[in-house]
Amino acid sequence: MDSAPAVATAPASVRRAAPVGLRLTLLVGLTLVGLSLMAAAAAPVLAPYDPQAADLHARLTPPAWLAPGSRYLLGTDAIGRDILTRIIYGARISLTVGLVSVALSSFAGTALGLTAGYYGGWWDEAMMRFADLQLSFPFILFALIMIAVLGPGLSRIILVLVVTQWAAYARLVRSETLSVKETEYIQAARALGIRDGRVIWRHVLPNALGAVMVLATLSIANNILLEAALTFLGLGVDPAVPSWGGMLADSRNYIQTAWWDSTFPGLAIMLTVMGFNLVGDWLRDKLSPDLR
């Protein structure tokens, strides 16, 4: 459980043509991401029941293949709600948190990293010290205090993730900026009197985008895991809203009797996260092999 996925790992001088598995893994990744996006977007159409509808006569019904005549494909939870339905609705929380938190933190981090790297000076110094501090703060402690202060909820989770993750993007973008700042084409553009904003936008930013996209994709996967973990601890989204982490938290009391209650929501998290990880790995190989 880390606050930023391990992007900067080993140097890679060894690279070979894509192994056979690569195309296939991308296909699997895109399929998994597509399925979860579809579940989130079309939940009311796809879900067989209402996520809050409790059928008290059918509490903890096993999956349909174990309970002949049951109307619930993946079984029901402790108050008789359909697990499949809640998993489909749960995709909304996971994907909202994953996508929104990454969009905001990558935007903020990129803007700060670009300006810090390009202008240097006290601004750069201040931003980087701040980023160091943020990165050395153990995520879980930070999240625990922030949630205790702000109270739980979807927007608070997103805020915690953005506040803890902008620094990783800022560092990454700053180093990319520094590496192109002194190149001749940028010097030439500046000598021609092109405004800073335009130089940054047209010439510096495109160089950093590949690395940002890789980090962002892998962070979506990571943030979905973090949200589920916080919700599981009771520090996340409202327990009444169907979410994967919340379903797992509810299922703990029935682990001895109802394995399906704790198995399927976790499977949903795993498949979604794996989808984003596969796409991220592929992007990393494609766009910035030096991050391998």
Place this chain on the structure above:
Amino acid sequence: MIRYIAARTGGALAVLAAITLFVAFGIRLTGDPAVALFQGAGAPSTQDIQRMHQAFGTDRPFLVQYLRFATAALRGDLGTSFRSGEAVSSLIAERAGATLALAVGGMIVALAVAFPMGTYAAMHRDALSDFLIRVGSLLGLSFPNFWLGIMLILILAVRFRLVPPSGYIGPVSLVLPCLTLGVILASTLVRLVRASLLDTLGQPYIRTARAKGMPERIVITRHGLRNALLPVVTFIGLQFGGLLGGVVILENVFAWPGLGQLALEAVSYRDYPVVQGVVVVLALGVIAVNLVVDLSYGLLNPRIRVG
């Protein structure tokens, strides 16, 4: 070297000061400990609340409270719990062993899995076994750690009754939490060991070693793994803060009597001194591990000894 250590220690102290300031300030915004303590015991009178504030010292301005805490902490005194009246340091000492056992046990499992598998995958690159090991590591990266814990409870404790599902009833209780933590850590480590070893094996001195007829086993262990170790050690250091997060959640899953559980309880009771104390100890742990990692570079690779 001494200047380097001094600079690093200074930086670490600044980080520690910032973290404790944030936590001390933050936890005071979460609510009144006097009110939290009276929960379920009827409505306290205003005088009761005032007396408690005086006893806790929470009637003083924030900066006074923080400086008191900080100066006492520098002398090794972390204060007393609002809730139990016990010394925070002894509460932490009671729990720290359990957390440490979990973290160390998990790390041992991770290393024991990751090194052989990563090495094997690197030596058989692009073979089926390499592909399978990489798929396995990807699966591990996609598991929510607490769910893996639940699944292992379901299979090993509920279905086959091999180990106790949760709590601490002796060394056998360590099996499930350490296995869970270890598998999660190993999935990242395997990739890293593999990539790092492949990188090393592409170096000219490896070719030389092979050319002079050195047995492959020795090439891998003496020249390959030793040099591949550096990025792996860096990573372990960087991940220690993250490891902590995993530990806090797994302690919750396995009802493990460690520091994470202590912190979670303390936050919900607004037990300021305990929250502050646990944070100081955990942050010190992270900082110390990172310092040791930095200093170990010189041992692992004489080329980058700091002057």
